[in-house]
Structures are given as structure tokens and as C-alpha cells.
Amino acid sequence: MSSGTLYLIPVSLGPASTGLTTPADVATRARSLSYFVVENAKTARAELKRFEHPQPLRELDIRELPEKPSASDLDALLAPLLAGSDAGLMSEAGCPAVADPGALLARRAHELGIRVAPLVGPSSLLLALMGSGLNGQSFAFHGYLPVDEEARNRHIRELEAESARFSRTQLFIETPYRNQRMFEALRSVCKADTRLCVARDLTLDSEWIHTRPVAEWKKIAAPELAKRPTVFLILAA
Structure with missing residues (x-):
């Protein structure tokens, strides 16, 4: 059989x-x-x-x-x-x-x-990459970053350096209730000209995808991300 x-x-x-x-x-x-x-x-x-x-x-x-x-x-x-x-x-x-x-x-x-x-269907990672305007020729998904603040910030810097070296888009996610802290860490740790994309609620009526240099993210109010499925993407200059 x-x-x-x-x-x-x-x-x-x-x-x-x-x-x-x-x-x-x-x-x-x-x-x-x-x-x-x-x-x-x-x-x-x-x-x-x-x-x-x-x-x-x-x-x-x-x-x-x-x-x-x-x-x-x-x-x-x-x-x-x-x-x-x-x-x-x-x-x-x-x-x-x-x-x-x-x-x-x-x-x-x-x-x-x-x-x-x-079978073909929705992938939040590919949809986020598609909508980000970042490099779709070279990219990597890193899953969840460390929870510890110091370790997380160090990992962000390492991913940013790798992104600059290879012109690689870096994708990662966070437990939804920690999304806000992840956003603030990215806005604080990343260099001013690094592009950050926040892709929230993909395919839902509340879908929201925005890409800006970190310097611009610092000038505006943080988006509402708490308990909302979100993909974060960065591309360093």
C-alpha cells in the first residue's frame, strides 16, 4: 500500500x-x-x-x-x-x-x-516583506529576539550591522504583548538612517504597513501594537 x-x-x-x-x-x-x-x-x-x-x-x-x-x-x-x-x-x-x-x-x-x-496561502512574513519596500533579493527571518533587554539590544545591533554589510532585510517577530517594547527598542537602538518597517494585522481590516527611517519614527507617536500580530523589518544603509 x-x-x-x-x-x-x-x-x-x-x-x-x-x-x-x-x-x-x-x-x-x-x-x-x-x-x-x-x-x-x-x-x-x-x-x-x-x-x-x-x-x-x-x-x-x-x-x-x-x-x-x-x-x-x-x-x-x-x-x-x-x-x-x-x-x-x-x-x-x-x-x-x-x-x-x-x-x-x-x-x-x-x-x-x-x-x-x-499549498498556497497567506504568509505574514512574505506579505510584510512585499509591502515593506525593503530588499526582497536578500532577506533573513530571525524569529523571536532575546527577551532580556541588554541581550535584545545587542542582537538588534548585530542584525543591523549584518544588514548594512550584506544589504539584507532582517525580519523578526515578538510576542504580541511585548510588541510595544520591541518598537521602542528599535527606535532607540538603530541608527538614524536605518529603515524600519512595522507591518501590523496583515490581511485584516486593520492592516497597517509603514516604512520610515528611524530618525522619522522618532518624530512621531508610536503606533498601537499591543496584542496585535506584527512583523518588524529593518534594512540598514
């Missing part, structure tokens, strides 16, 4: 999304599946309801992927695929396996000879 396929199913970036960011063929594929590996079962059910899945949601096999899955966790989640079933991998928001523990499941699927099929 041939193994099934692990479909990577992008989802909306927030509850206020109109759903227009999800291509129709993604919803069609999701409706054809009855087994899902997800980051959060409640969020996944809401997305499957939005996709108008034909089966009662309580009858679907929806299993949560641990934040730090063990080898046995991954093998157990992939066992139905080895038996011939297809599965959908869904993240909390946006594209699964990008800044997401689902990457470990995709890696193990490759090791087991299971086909991995990524």
Missing part, C-alpha cells in the same frame, strides 16, 4: 480576516480530508468551519502537534499516512511549517518517504 500525502494547509492570519486570502483550491483540498494535525484544535475547527467542511467537525480526526514533539510523537501522528490516509497540517495562523513546529512533522514525513505537498 502506498503512503498518503501530508498537505500543508494555510489558514487565515486572524479572526477578522474576510477569508479572501485563502485560495479556493486550498478550501477544496481541506474539505476532502478527515484527518488533521494542528497547532491548536479550537482554531483549526474554526478554520474548517470557514472552509465549509462537509463532515460534522466532531467526527473529524483532529490531533494537536506538541510544541516540542518527540520522535515517537511524530511517528504516531504520521502512522495513518503510512497506512494510506491523507492528512492536513494546519498552523495557528498563516502557512504551516514556517516559524512553526509543523516543520518537524514535514521533515519526518520526508524521512519516511511520505509526500509533502505545500
Whole structure:
């Protein structure tokens, strides 16, 4: 018996999304599946309801992927695929396996000879890069920066120096309730001519993307970022 396929199913970036960011063929594929590996079962059910899945949601096999899955966790989640079933991998928001523990499941699927099929959908990182006007030829995503203030500021300076050296756009995110502190750190630490982009609430009605030199950010009021999904990008001169 041939193994099934692990479909990577992008989802909306927030509850206020109109759903227009999800291509129709993604919803069609999701409706054809009855087994899902997800980051959060409640969020996944809401997305499957939005996709108008034909089966009662309580009858679907929806299993949560641990934040730090063990080898046995991954093998157990992939066992139905080895038996011939297809599965959908869904993240909390946006594209699964990008800044997401689902990457470990995709890696193990490759090791087991299971086909991995990524589907098209919204990625907050690429949307932020697209909208920033910064260098899209050379860029790097760094995930979360250190929480400790001194370590964070040192890391920002290192990323800024690397950006200047390679003309590289640097992308990173922060836990939403610490967004305001991250913005103030960037405005304080970065050089005046470094360009800073703040991309908030991407694809939502409240979407807000602005790029300015740090010197200009210092002259205006800080944007409202608390508890709002935000991507930060810098490009040093």
C-alpha cells in the first residue's frame, strides 16, 4: 500500500480576516480530508468551519502537534499516512511549517518517504516583506529576539550591522504583548538612517504597513501594537 500525502494547509492570519486570502483550491483540498494535525484544535475547527467542511467537525480526526514533539510523537501522528490516509497540517495562523513546529512533522514525513505537498496561502512574513519596500533579493527571518533587554539590544545591533554589510532585510517577530517594547527598542537602538518597517494585522481590516527611517519614527507617536500580530523589518544603509 502506498503512503498518503501530508498537505500543508494555510489558514487565515486572524479572526477578522474576510477569508479572501485563502485560495479556493486550498478550501477544496481541506474539505476532502478527515484527518488533521494542528497547532491548536479550537482554531483549526474554526478554520474548517470557514472552509465549509462537509463532515460534522466532531467526527473529524483532529490531533494537536506538541510544541516540542518527540520522535515517537511524530511517528504516531504520521502512522495513518503510512497506512494510506491523507492528512492536513494546519498552523495557528498563516502557512504551516514556517516559524512553526509543523516543520518537524514535514521533515519526518520526508524521512519516511511520505509526500509533502505545500499549498498556497497567506504568509505574514512574505506579505510584510512585499509591502515593506525593503530588499526582497536578500532577506533573513530571525524569529523571536532575546527577551532580556541588554541581550535584545545587542542582537538588534548585530542584525543591523549584518544588514548594512550584506544589504539584507532582517525580519523578526515578538510576542504580541511585548510588541510595544520591541518598537521602542528599535527606535532607540538603530541608527538614524536605518529603515524600519512595522507591518501590523496583515490581511485584516486593520492592516497597517509603514516604512520610515528611524530618525522619522522618532518624530512621531508610536503606533498601537499591543496584542496585535506584527512583523518588524529593518534594512540598514
